[in-house]
Structures are given as C-alpha cells and as structure tokens.
Amino acid sequence: MQEKLGNKREVALRHFIGLVKKFEREPMLYKVYREVLDGGYLEKGIVERCVTEGLADESLFYLLYKAVVREENVSSLLRIVFNGVSFF
Numbered sequence: 195m196q197e198k199l200g201n202k203r204e205v206a207l208r209h210f211i212g213l214v215k216k217f218e219r220e221p222m223l224y225k226v227y228r229e230v231l232d233g234g235y236l237e238k239g240i241v242e243r244c245v246t247e248g249l250a251d252e253s254l255f256y257l258l259y260k261a262v263v264r265e266e267n268v269s270s271l272l273r274i275v276f277n278g279v280s281f282f
Contacts, residue, residue: 206256
C-alpha cells in the first residue's frame with residue numbers, strides 16, 4: 195500500500211509550517227480554527243488526536259488539509275477541507 199499512497203511527510207510538514215506562519219500573522223484565524231477543530235471536528239469524530247511516537251514510518255500516512263475562510267457565511271466562518279489527492 196505504501197507504494198500506492200506514497201509518503202507525504204515532507205509535504206505535510208511544509209504545509210503545516212506554512213499554516214503556523216499564517217496563524218502567527220492572523221491570530222483571530224487561529225482562534226476560529228481551534229474552535230472548529232476542538233468544538234466540532236473532534237467532538238463529532240471527524241478527526242482524532244493521534245500519537246505517532248514509536249510507529250514505523252511505513253505505517254503512517256498524511257492527509258493534507260487547509261483552512262477555508264468563508265467571510266460571507268455567518269454560521270461558520272471557517273471550514274477545513276481535506277485533500278486526499280495531493281500529488282506534491
């Protein structure tokens with residue numbers, strides 16, 4: 195399966211670092227992002243916290259995502275979009 199999915203660790207790490215920099219520039223976006231993750235996605239079981247220490251690299255797969263801001267939507271300013279087809 196590793197051959198089909200590939201290892202996106204480096205891509206995911208670059209993406210994550212970019213997201214952290216964006217949150218440093220826009221602290222309010224980070225606050226909303228945390229609310230969406232903790233208050234919605236975690237509670238509903240859409241995502242879960244995981245511990246990767248001790249796992250062999252071949253057993254890990256990374257799913258990229260991005261925060262999409264929808265300023266015109268008053269009910270939810272932000273949603274998280276998962277990218278399962280990244281070729282980066």
